[in-house]
Amino acid sequence: MTRGWRRGSAALREVWVRHPRWSLALRGAVAAALAWVVGVLAPAPLSEYPYYAPLGAVVATAGTLARSARESLQTVGALLLGAGIALAADAVLEPSALAVALVVGVALLCAGWRVLGGTGVWVANSALFVLVLGQGQDAEYIGAFAGLVVVGAGIGIVVNLLWPPLPITPSDLALRALRASLVEQLDDLADWLDDEGPLEPDEWERRRHALYPTIEGARAAVAHSGEASRGNLRARRYGERVRTQARESAVLGAAAEVVDEVVRLLVDGERTGRDDVALGPRLRPELATALRSFADALRDPVDDTDDTDGDSADDPCAGFARSLDRLRDVVRESRERTGGDHFVAGALVVVLGRGHDVLAG
Missing domain, CATH: 1.10.357 (Tetracycline Repressor; domain 2)
Structure with missing residues (x-):
């Protein structure tokens, strides 16, 4: 009982x-x-x-x-x-x-x-x-x-x-939902590049816009808990958690901008109906691998208190860096071999590099 x-x-x-x-x-x-x-x-x-x-x-x-x-x-x-x-x-x-x-x-x-x-x-x-x-x-x-x-x-x-209000748990849930949505977007994008090839613009524009309410909801929830902590006696107990939420919100917000820019570039340069797609069969698998590594790093963020080496093979952020280096090398090789401009591919490498920097912090 x-x-x-x-x-x-x-x-x-x-x-x-x-x-x-x-x-x-x-x-x-x-x-x-x-x-x-x-x-x-x-x-x-x-x-x-x-x-x-x-x-x-x-x-x-x-x-x-x-x-x-x-x-x-x-x-x-x-x-x-x-x-x-x-x-x-x-x-x-x-x-x-x-x-x-x-x-x-x-x-x-x-x-x-x-x-x-x-x-x-x-x-x-x-x-x-x-x-x-x-x-x-x-x-x-x-x-x-x-x-x-x-x-x-x-x-x-x-x-x-x-009896001061301190809505920490709803902020945690909102951040968790945002993280899950970003991971899902990256995984789906990688699967699409592997299985379907060029993107359907309407499909991915709809997905981009569907993500916005989740982003804004997480930002609003974290801002609300931060405001609630001011002058709040309970904030002494949960102060570090509130600060952690603020940091996580900033990281996920920046990651969301990276994901949005990746989709924009792919919708513009790797869409169906375009004769000169930006990546093609040679580069798409490497980009898909990098996107999955990005998703893994988002799904399993490195704990700041973890004493393990940041270059460990188990570190998802380090894995993301390795897949990004591989993508960079393949883009460079393809450009030298074909003589093409590879502007979109290069832009994707730069944008994903910014995503790595955001997570590596």
Whole structure:
């Protein structure tokens, strides 16, 4: 029974860390409940509008620790700006469709102010609330509205401080997916050169574009975990892991650019329907071998803490270097024998050399 409990708790934890949205939802729910209690217990007139306190709590817990403080200040600024617009309109216009149109128009213009960031939408919301709901008690309503949002945001920030988000596992998964996608692309490209010969441009253009979301997703996930580590007490424990993710993201991003350029060169110079293909039967097998070696080096990166010699036969990066040297020699021999330019083949050698440098770091 104990073993089953441990297995079940481990599985639950794995699901939990894979889906940070769950912990975000729980943090937001706890912060909103606490803010509601504080709003209800606050002195009048604040206690008449307790529902605005959870609003501030949700704003503060919706992002990382560093972002929550910044966005809380921006939200309060947006609320006060919207309230000011509503007060100015109320002073010169009676409640009417014209007043609403004027307030919303001005608020939406101000919502694009860069200082407000992504919280600009609250300018129009605040302006409408104050204009419609604050009639006859503008000062009281604005004070309660802004004050409770500030209190709720403070509670949300405290909850984030005590239970800070640090989405490391999703970043690991995103990087793992990117690495696997690059390896698959290289293996498929090598198989195609061996079995099919020249490339089908439409097929490989589709594959290139299909890889972009994976690349951007990995970069965004790593950037998010890096932002989450700022001011985060848990980052002391996972700081090295966050830095490792940043390094791996840079390496895989550069490797992705190399793979993309290889496909571009091959689609342009080794495509079906072209009479003077760039490589031909003589060079294609050597390039396919180099691509597989590149895939092996990506699949099994060298551990920086490994004490083995970097020139070991078991080192995939060293194997990639040897296959690249072989490709370089074969291209040179072919050029001397045929007298051809071999521009695309030479460019492929240079691009793959950059890929080796990226992995060898």
